[in-house]
Amino acid sequence: MRSFIFMFITMVFCSAFAEAQELSDLVNDPDYVKTVTFNKPPENMVPVYKLGETINISFDDIIGDEADYFYQIEHYDYDWKPSALFKNEFLRGVDDRRILNYRNSFTTLQSYSHYELTIPNQFTTALTVSGNYMIHFYNDDRELIFSRKFMLLDDKSLVGVAIRRARDLKFVSVKQRVEFFVDSEQINFINPKENLKVAIIQNSDLNTAIYNIQPQFNLGNKQLYDYDGPTSFWAGNEYLNFENRDFRSPNVNIDYVRRNELYESFLFIDASRLYQEYTYFPDINGNFLVTTTTNEDNDIQAEYLKVHFKLDSLAVLPENSSVFVTGNYNGHQYQDENLMTFNPQTNLYEVTMLLKQGFYNYRYTVIDENGIELPGLISGNKWQTENEYTVLAYYREPGGRYDQLIGYGSGNSANISN
Incomplete structure (x- = not known):
């Protein structure tokens, strides 16, 4: 009897572990899922929300058969590795619920079902800590269909951003560099080279974000990032x-x-x-x-x-x-x-x-x-290109178990300078 119970517990644990491993990865959209959209303005669709703000994500299923979709939410460290938090430490209520808000297309040649998920809702009443999140959508066969990243901000610091031309003459005409600082009156940065992390995003493309950049200098509590190569992006061209x-x-x-x-x-x-x-x-x-x-x-x-x-x-x-x-x-x-x-x-x-x-x-x-x-093999790379840059600042308190998102700053290369 004990052997049977042990085998059952082991099977349950391994199943849960396999699901956790699967959900730790970003899953691309299948060809029948279209127009996945967060409620962000079209000029800058980087999905960063303040704690307590309403998050809305919608998508279309062009099969149009009113399929059942479920969602799960996971918390991640700044580099998109699963955090050490248990679900009840970052989520109030429950997830793993079916999306109830969906409608079918009307008067269209291509039929589709339009789904909308809003957080908070009657099941998931709040996300309680800042940081990186991923929402995973799966069907009633427990198959993971697709995923999307988003971030929650607990605004405790000032992030100042300026866009400059590259210093290296080899790249001065084809790259743009991001110069920035992180400062806070609420947090005294302890060991910022280890505990303060940043992510730099060009436009809305999270796939090309730059990570693992340490402060270069500091003026008291103000951390300065005045690099050339490490914080440079290919300039690209206008879309x-x-x-x-x-x-x-x-x-x-x-x-x-x-x-x-x-x-x-x-x-x-x-x-x-x-x-x-x-x-x-x-x-x-x-x-x-x-x-x-x-x-x-x-x-x-x-x-x-x-x-x-x-x-x-x-x-x-x-x-x-x-x-x-x-x-x-x-x-x-x-x-x-x-x-x-x-x-x-x-x-x-x-x-x-x-x-x-x-x-x-x-x-x-x-x-x-x-x-x-x-980069730029078709479009070219032109230093004058207008790009939007976003800098996210994360901090892990000494002894802390997760990376808080404490600051958000943006800059546009329309105001680029040498």
């Missing part, structure tokens, strides 16, 4: 964009529209800007906005269209490299659905994606055979 609020006729950057089973938008052919001079063109830094001209409720009345992208690279790209259409419309993920293929008949890279009506920023990103991004 390309298109708009199909009215999908029945050509609009911004759309050559023509046709209707088959769904409406299809054919964009003008894009060409490499690698060797072109910089040209200012307003963008929203890789983000997107679902919008239409006539609908009353875009969540369920906006149409999904097949959008055709075509790229003339103007040069032979590295052997075994891949080209993706990237942007925050899918969380800057590299997936089969946004992978371009070379068409030898047209000598163009092409891909067709299903996207909801709206205004979209996008760019072309080249990944080499080892999975490493080759």
Whole structure:
């Protein structure tokens, strides 16, 4: 009997451990989950909220069969490794509940179900500590479907940010560096090289964030970060964009529209800007906005269209490299659905994606055979490019078991200086 009980406990423990291991990873969206959106403004969709603020996340399932989705919330350290906190230490109430708020599309050619999750809700009444979080969505077969990161801020420090040109003459025309400080009247930083951590984010792309940067100098409690290379980003170029609020006729950057089973938008052919001079063109830094001209409720009345992208690279790209259409419309993920293929008949890279009506920023990103991004190989890197930078400051108190998010600062390279 004891042996049986021991085996049962072991099986339960191993099952829970396997689930915890699985949930510790960010899972990309499947091809039937679209338009995952936090309630953040389209100009800056970095999902940082103050403690106590309402968090809303929505998405569409284009299968449209009213599938059941459940959610779990996990807490992480600043570098996105699972924290040592138990769930009852950061969450009041319970998670692992079915999303009850969903509606089906109305008057659209592409049917879909639109889901919305709001925190706090009747089950998850509060998230009680600051730091990094990930929300995991899974189906009623307990299969993990996709995940999203977000952060909660307990504002206890001042983070000042300035954007400069690179000091290194090799990169002065192609990179931008982030210079910043962290100061606090509420916290006396003890051993800041070990306990004070920062993350630097360019635009809304969490995948390219810079971590593991220690303070370079300090003036009393004020920690200064005046690096060159370690806090520098490739400048890139302004994002390309298109708009199909009215999908029945050509609009911004759309050559023509046709209707088959769904409406299809054919964009003008894009060409490499690698060797072109910089040209200012307003963008929203890789983000997107679902919008239409006539609908009353875009969540369920906006149409999904097949959008055709075509790229003339103007040069032979590295052997075994891949080209993706990237942007925050899918969380800057590299997936089969946004992978371009070379068409030898047209000598163009092409891909067709299903996207909801709206205004979209996008760019072309080249990944080499080892999975490493080759920055600016299509767009070029121009020091004048307008980028939004976010700096997050985390602090772990001596003897503490998790990283608090204590500060948030931002800067824009529109005001770049030497």
